[in-house]
Amino acid sequence: MMTGMNMPAAQPRLIVFDVFGTVVDWHGSIVKEVSERFPSVDANGLALAWRAGYQPAMQGVRSGARGWVRLDVLHREILDGLLPRFGLGGLSEAERADLNRVWHRLDPWPDSVAGLTRLRSRFTIAPLSNGNLALLTAMAKRAGLPWDCVLSTEVFQAYKPDPRTYLGAVEAFGLQPGEVLMAAAHQDDLDAARSHGLMTAYVERPWEFGRQRPKDVTPSPDNPWHARDIGHLADQLLGT
Incomplete structure (x- = not known):
């Protein structure tokens, strides 16, 4: 059932998902792991600061100031800059590398696996994430995310929001932009996708940044679909 919005003329053939925050709980997962490994560290502060470096780090690539760099590398650069501030400047190379891979171990939101499984029964589903291939593959295997690819x-x-990302996904599947639905918990991602002709669905994740920052x-x-979670999106698209 729609949320006061007009029903699109056709359903999508492909649904692509933002992942960090939309499908997986990056904040809660990082806070949990950091708290367990380093009980004296401000895990909430570290998680938020690490994520805060995400857009500025990618902007260097977007602007052409540096060549293509995988997100694993950017995450590690951000982490190395943060560790002294949080009393972890003495971590070894092996400890730093393993902590950086926490992004490969993020837990899904409770509704994600079941909701994606339902959607996959009718639609082709895939992530369209800034996460690199190794990260997304490891995450999917660990969390049981049922992507088609x-x-x-x-x-x-x-x-x-480089147009090559949204339109590249469309082209990779031999489709037209209007046959692809982008689902995300971030309006800026959806605005960019819509500007290139994709359909859009907003997925509510009020606690993405933790309970203290709703x-x-x-x-x-502007979004044809608005859903409480991925299960609710499946209800709307599957008509159940």
């Missing part, structure tokens, strides 16, 4: 912006050597998840009339 793993699609990363690494394939296009560009980070969202997000505004007010529906936007």
Whole structure:
């Protein structure tokens, strides 16, 4: 059932998903692991600071200031800059490398696997994430995410919102933009996808940044679909 928005003329043939925050709980997962490994560290502060470095790090690639760099590398550069601030400057290379792979071990939101499985019964589903291929593959195997394939912006050597990412996904499946639905918990991602002709669905994740920083998840009339979670999106698209 729609949320006060007009039903699109046709359903999608392909649904691509943002992953960090939309499908997996990056904040809760990092806080949990850091708290277990380093009980004296401000795990919430580290998680938020690490994520805060995400867009600035990618902007260096987007602007052309540096060549293509996988997200694993960017995450590690951000982490190395943060560790002294959080009292972890003495970590060994092996410890740093393993901590950086926490992004490969993120837990799905409770509704994600079941909701994606339902959607996969009718639609082709794939991530369209800034995460690199190795990261997304390891995450999917660990979390049981039932993707039909793993699609990363690494394939296009560009980070969202570069049009090569959205249109590259469309072209990879031999479709037209209007046959592809982008689902995300971030309006800027959806705005960019829609500007290139994709359909869009907003997925509410009010606790993406933790319970102390709730997000505004007010529906936007620009999105044909608005869902409480991925299960609710499946209800709407499957008509159940």
